[in-house]
Amino acid sequence: xxxxxxxxxxxxxxxxxxxxxxxxxxxxxxxxxxxxxxxxxxxxxxxxxxxxxxxxxxxxxxxxxxxxxxxxxxxxxxxxxxxxxxxxxxxxxxxxxxxxxxxxxxxxxxxxxxxxxxxxxxxxxxxxxxxxxxxxxxxxxxxxxxxxxxxxxxxxxxxxxxxxxxxxxxxxxxxxxxxxxxxxxxxxxxxxxxxxxxxxxxxxxxxxxxxxxxxxxxxxxxxxxxxxxxxxxxxxxxxxxxxxxxxxxxxxxxxxxxxxxxxxxxxxxxxxxxxxxxxxxxxxxxxxxxxxxxxxxxxxxxxxxxxxxxxxxxxxxxxxxxxxxxxxxxxxxxxxxxxxxxxxxxxxxxxxxxxxxxxxxxxxxxxxxxxxxxxxxxxxxxxxxxxxxxxxxxxxxxxxxxxxxxxx
Amino acid sequence: xxxxxxxxxxxxxxxxxxxxxxxxxxxxxxxxxxxxxxxxxxxxxxxxxxxxxxxxxxxxxxxxxxxxxxxxxxxxxxxxxxxxxxxxxxxxxxxxxxxxxxxxxxxxxxxxxxxxxxxxxxxxxxxxxxxxxxxxxxxxxxxxxxxxxxxxxxxxxxxxxxxxxxxxxxxxxxxxxxxxxxxxxxxxxxxxxxxxxxxxxxxxxxxxxxxxxxxxxxxxxxxxxxxxxxxxxxxxxxxxxxxxxxxxxxxxxxxxxxxxxxxxxxxxxxxxxxxxxxxxxxxxxxxxxxxxxxxxxxxxxxxxxxxxxxxxxxxxxxxxxxxxxxxxxxxxxxxxxxxxxxxxxxxxxxxxxxxxxxxxxxxxxxxxxxxxxxxxxxxxxxxxxxxxxxxxxxxxxxxxxxxxxxxxxxxxxxxxxxxxxxxxxxxxxxxxxxxxxxxxxxxxxxxxxxxxxxxxxxxxxxxxxxxxxxxxxxxxxxxxxxxxxxxxxxxxxxxxxxxxxxxxxxxxxxxxxxxxxxxxxxxxxxxxxxxxxxxxxxxxxxxxxxxxxxxxxxxx
Numbered sequence: 001x002x003x004x005x006x007x008x009x010x011x012x013x014x015x016x017x018x019x020x021x022x023x024x025x026x027x028x029x030x031x032x033x034x035x036x037x038x039x040x041x042x043x044x045x046x047x048x049x050x051x052x053x054x055x056x057x058x059x060x061x062x063x064x065x066x067x068x069x070x071x072x073x074x075x076x077x078x079x080x081x082x083x084x085x086x087x088x089x090x091x092x093x094x095x096x097x098x099x100x101x102x103x104x105x106x107x108x109x110x111x112x113x114x115x116x117x118x119x120x121x122x123x124x125x126x127x128x129x130x131x132x133x134x135x136x137x138x139x140x141x142x143x144x145x146x147x148x149x150x151x152x153x154x155x156x157x158x159x160x161x162x163x164x165x166x167x168x169x170x171x172x173x174x175x176x177x178x179x180x181x182x183x184x185x186x187x188x189x190x191x192x193x194x195x196x197x198x199x200x201x202x203x204x205x206x207x208x209x210x211x212x213x214x215x216x217x218x219x220x221x222x223x224x225x226x227x228x229x230x231x232x233x234x235x236x237x238x239x240x241x242x243x244x245x246x247x248x249x250x251x252x253x254x255x256x257x258x259x260x261x262x263x264x265x266x267x268x269x270x271x272x273x274x275x276x277x278x279x280x281x282x283x284x285x286x287x288x289x290x291x292x293x294x295x296x297x298x299x300x301x302x303x304x305x306x307x308x309x310x311x312x313x314x315x316x317x318x319x320x321x322x323x324x325x326x327x328x329x330x331x332x333x334x335x336x337x338x339x340x341x342x343x344x345x346x347x348x349x350x351x352x353x354x355x356x357x358x359x360x361x362x363x364x365x366x367x368x369x370x371x372x373x374x375x376x377x378x379x380x381x382x383x384x385x386x387x388x389x390x391x392x393x394x395x396x397x398x399x400x401x402x403x404x405x406x407x408x
Numbered sequence: 409x410x411x412x413x414x415x416x417x418x419x420x421x422x423x424x425x426x427x428x429x430x431x432x433x434x435x436x437x438x439x440x441x442x443x444x445x446x447x448x449x450x451x452x453x454x455x456x457x458x459x460x461x462x463x464x465x466x467x468x469x470x471x472x473x474x475x476x477x478x479x480x481x482x483x484x485x486x487x488x489x490x491x492x493x494x495x496x497x498x499x500x501x502x503x504x505x506x507x508x509x510x511x512x513x514x515x516x517x518x519x520x521x522x523x524x525x526x527x528x529x530x531x532x533x534x535x536x537x538x539x540x541x542x543x544x545x546x547x548x549x550x551x552x553x554x555x556x557x558x559x560x561x562x563x564x565x566x567x568x569x570x571x572x573x574x575x576x577x578x579x580x581x582x583x584x585x586x587x588x589x590x591x592x593x594x595x596x597x598x599x600x601x602x603x604x605x606x607x608x609x610x611x612x613x614x615x616x617x618x619x620x621x622x623x624x625x626x627x628x629x630x631x632x633x634x635x636x637x638x639x640x641x642x643x644x645x646x647x648x649x650x651x652x653x654x655x656x657x658x659x660x661x662x663x664x665x666x667x668x669x670x671x672x673x674x675x676x677x678x679x680x681x682x683x684x685x686x687x688x689x690x691x692x693x694x695x696x697x698x699x700x701x702x703x704x705x706x707x708x709x710x711x712x713x714x715x716x717x718x719x720x721x722x723x724x725x726x727x728x729x730x731x732x733x734x735x736x737x738x739x740x741x742x743x744x745x746x747x748x749x750x751x752x753x754x755x756x757x758x759x760x761x762x763x764x765x766x767x768x769x770x771x772x773x774x775x776x777x778x779x780x781x782x783x784x785x786x787x788x789x790x791x792x793x794x795x796x797x798x799x800x801x802x803x804x805x806x807x808x809x810x811x812x813x814x815x816x817x818x819x820x821x822x823x824x825x826x827x828x829x830x831x832x833x834x835x836x837x838x839x840x841x842x843x844x845x846x847x848x849x850x851x852x853x854x855x856x857x858x859x860x861x862x863x864x865x866x867x868x869x870x871x872x873x874x875x876x877x878x879x880x881x882x883x884x885x886x887x888x889x890x891x892x893x894x895x896x897x898x899x900x901x902x903x904x905x906x907x908x909x910x911x912x913x914x915x916x917x918x919x920x921x922x923x924x925x926x927x928x929x930x931x932x933x934x935x936x937x938x939x940x941x942x943x944x945x946x947x948x949x950x951x952x953x954x955x956x957x958x959x960x961x962x963x964x
Binding site for chain 2 (some may be wrong): 005007016017082083086090093111114115116117118119120121122123124125126128129130151155157158159160230231261264265267282285286287288289290291296298299300301302303368369370372376377378379380381406407408
């Protein structure tokens, strides 16, 4: 890795071995990174108030007016680097708003399990160097994390094992990775039940009549391999489960991990956290003491994964102002009848002009910063990859804070 | 800007006499001699009959980092019961008592008269995150100790019999890369061994794969820290935490330092014998006796406080063992980056539980049997023995034998019989409290302008009103100044300026970078160039930095 390597913030893998090239950044074959860094070519859009171009001071002042008048402002999207998240948390608290990240549903399914019963996990470095068995649950991680196999199971010089790890798979046949030597194919709708069967098998209690659709025979083999592995790793992405089942699935996996570690070692690796979702969770935890889906209406932080679900609040009409933040991913705000303050990159478009638009740069393209990796421990530095005077999300949030004036 | 604290009794153990009744003058954030040119103060505080001490310094408190955030996640009750809005305009909301959020942490420490706090267990790969989090801890100065001794690079170089100078260079590089103030070793070799499914590691037991025994790791790190001239000695969390009979390991750890300075942290958890019908006994007298005779050793106590808390440790091996005591029954263990780990176990210390009660007594025995207050520091290993908010109660326990007797009467009767505590008459003096919580930690950490009230010192000052209720006195100082600015009054924060991140930057031979770079290129999942925290990143996060000098390189 040369001194000129750059970090990609566009998925939770946090690859930091990309290199500057004449026309931007060489994405090392990753389509997601290539798409992300290609955004460097965006045409610049002006800040705007009601569709009319405005300077930053006027836009921030307009945003401050909307925030002062709002009874229940919602900060959502939150696709920003760590500095942006820290500043938005301060702004949300200041105006008594609620705050949520666009990817928090899956993260909260995992967090709920960690909080309710605990588990055993590890970082990428441990899995890449130590795991002799990797069980992929729910689908091929490469679909959302393109370089997953290259980085976590195909490490050419692992510290603690000879050769590549055995890769096992439990999930829908059509989403299986090509690398799995052992697979239990089950339909997505049967995944939760199959995990239940696996948990029973690991306890030595073979289910008496497991229907064929649970692939009991290959599951028994997976159970045997997990128990026999020196250092197993179970990888899942909570978005791979049926709606509403992620938390139960994670709970079953956590229970397996707790039990396996009585005799051998086995770790979980919950994937997720693209668009710095992990960073948003971490900053909320340290600033407020709670993970996201936070409300500050009463002044003190309150965490409620249902009440402060941003999407739900918009659909239920509970937010009278939406502050939509989209810098890392060019996601348009959800439809709402409430006014929208958009703190967004130049490629975020609106069906109708937002009340206030503050255009910001893209982390790792326009400015430096930091994002958290999926494994929650490591914050990676981002490097600006072109000269730019575009604002960061943190700049925008601070401009609005300044426009709000001294707190009273 | 000149500030005058008028009419107080200044208590500064670094001066003789220790106590003197005189005004304290402050100019531009620093303590100065009384002006002789007749200039008046721009601001004056009435400290008549009050005790004036330097701001207190916590040498070991888990306040930031990945494991602290996991602790917050696990502690929903703590955060629901202790949530607060911003106390006034310009302050932030927060929550938590055992695992407080960052702003709450800074406010609560400052309100108690603390002006510097050190996070003792920063995993190297978590350094960037920990420092960005630390930037959100207001008012107090803060710093972090980087954990070494289970990191793959060090273990393999020790196995290869690398020269000590190379180890020194590596430690220096690591300290600079992680913006560390000191080096801590946690269960030397044991966290790595746990990843190989080894559930314990004796001090002289060869570790898995590399065959390096903990004693060798401890000796190499103690030598490196000494040779690099790092002010704070190697900060040691001994092997065998919590195991009855672990006093043998602890005493052997002192030997392993081979006369070099070491600091044994949360010594209470490493001070157990196996006597009695429950095979669990106090070894505080043994450890205190050894500490009293061994001037190169300092300890902090890790006092247990009865009530609920969260235990957060880098010691995955010990925490996995302790999971059976989890209350409520849930726990988290994490292996980190061929480097370290963390384990979280919620816990409730009960005065009617024999073991917990004896742990409480063992901590107090250590406080009272170690004679030199310059070598013992007041900690609860926050939050592992209890929340830092309980410090005022601990001061009262140390200063009042009557109060101690009262508390002793409440605990499990068998623990009461098993402890020497009832027979110990010692009561700490205010001067000794000032040493243990101010002057001594400042000296140990190399903070030359902290912990005293002499001209030139940073004007970090706590003003206490003497009263019969010692706990109330230490809980709510009348005034607390940070850099000459009043930050708290009568236990309520009044301003929240930013403190500074304390760190040291030992020198090293650059050839180590090539070696470590190759290791990173071959094995690590973060690039060598992205691992170190850059000065600009700290500045961008709003963290001021104060670099403390190291002694010239070479063995003392």
